Amino acid sequence: MTGRHDALPPLREVINRYGLRAQKSLGQNFLLDLNLTGRIARVPGPLAGCAVYEVGPGPGGLTRALLEEGASRVIAVERDARCLDALADIARAYGDEGRLRIYNDDALNVTETALIAPEPGEEVRIVANLPYNVGTALLIRWLTADPWPPWYKSLTLMFQREVAERIVAKPGGKTYGRLSVLAQWRAKPRIAFTVPSSAFTPPPKVASAIVHIEPAPPLDAGLDLRSLEKTVEAAFGQRRKMLRASLKALTSAPETLIRAAGLDPTQRAETLSVADFVRLARCYQDRAQGPAGD
Ligand code: SAM
Numbered sequence: 556m557t558g559r560h561d562a563l564p565p566l567r568e569v570i571n572r573y574g575l576r577a578q579k580s581l582g583q584n585f586l587l588d589l590n591l592t593g594r595i596a597r598v599p600g601p602l603a604g605c606a607v608y609e610v611g612p613g614p615g616g617l618t619r620a621l622l623e624e625g626a627s628r629v630i631a632v633e634r635d636a637r638c639l640d641a642l643a644d645i646a647r648a649y650g651d652e653g654r655l656r657i658y659n660d661d662a663l664n665v666t667e668t669a670l671i672a673p674e675p676g677e678e679v680r681i682v683a684n685l686p687y688n689v690g691t692a693l694l695i696r697w698l699t700a701d702p703w704p705p706w707y708k709s710l711t712l713m714f715q716r717e718v719a720e721r722i723v724a725k726p727g728g729k730t731y732g733r734l735s736v737l738a739q740w741r742a743k744p745r746i747a748f749t750v751p752s753s754a755f756t757p758p759p760k761v762a763s764a765i766v767h768i769e770p771a772p773p774l775d776a777g778l779d780l781r782s783l784e785k786t787v788e789a790a791f792g793q794r795r796k797m798l799r800a801s802l803k804a805l806t807s808a809p810e811t812l813i814r815a816a817g818l819d820p821t822q823r824a825e826t827l828s829v830a831d832f833v834r835l836a837r838c839y840q841d842r843a844q845g846p847a848g849d
Pocket of ligand 1: 581582583584585586587610611612613614615616617632633634635638660661662663683684685686687689
């Protein structure tokens with residue numbers, strides 16, 4: 556613990572001082588309870604020696620916690636220029652050695668690895684209370700990183716609870732879908748804990764949850780991501796239909812493909828396990844690349 560916390564004013568005061576009235580268009584729901592931000596910062600495990608990438612630090616409640624938990628450096632991208640002075644105060648409180656670097660930019664437009672510039676062997680962890688309007692887009696970007704294992708060691712992210720449940724969903728229910736398969740075929744996601752809407756200022760309409768995701772070896776190292784994405788998109792694009800109908804979007808001979816993967820053409824997408832999807836996509840890929848193509 557570095558304990559510089561005490562040198563900084565309470566977040567409510569920071570918000571008043573710099574006029575940081577929350578803007579809905581920027582997905583601003585701030586966390587002002589430093590016990591809670593500390594709990595989030597501890598989810599990835601010890602941060603000593605890690606570079607942490609944070610999207611949307613806002614007034615800096617989570618940023619303070621990441622520094623307090625010992626991150627060797629924090630690199631943060633915040634779109635709202637109004638927050639920069641508050642963040643500069645945190646950078647000053649945590650020392651001159653540049654432990655906190657802030658970029659005033661849109662996280663969707665930056666090349667993270669160029670901003671972070673990890674040292675050889677340095678672990679990078681992503682920890683963020685994401686703006687809800689860009690959260691899923693960023694998650695998909697990070698889950699579809701190439702090469703794999705990716706440039707980061709883990710993701711610890713706040714989502715609306717309903718999105719969190721989709722990420723970790725098992726087959727057989729309505730929440731299981733494209734996001735579940737993308738998140739589970741080469742990573743291990745779990746819900747670390749749920750966060751009531753009353754924990755935010757202002758409170759959003761729905762509850763949230765912290766999801767922790769660690770990259771893992773792919774279920775099939777020879778499968779390319781694009782084949783899996785196309786297969787999953789076709790299958791869930793018409794999730795109430797049987798595979799033999801929904802996969803017409805993918806191939807002119809869906810039944811042959813489905814049987815080649817050892818599946819039943821009358822199954823619906825939500826009954827397939829992640830391993831089933833990986834097999835199906837691999838059959839699709841092999842056929843698409845084979846002499847006949849499809
Ligand atoms: N991390 C702070 C906290 O926990 O109190 C703020 C979280 S708030 C849910 C989301 C933050 O992301 C806001 O500060 C908002 O200005 C910022 N933001 C919104 N869209 C962004 C974008 N495209 N790129 C970077 N930051 C963004």
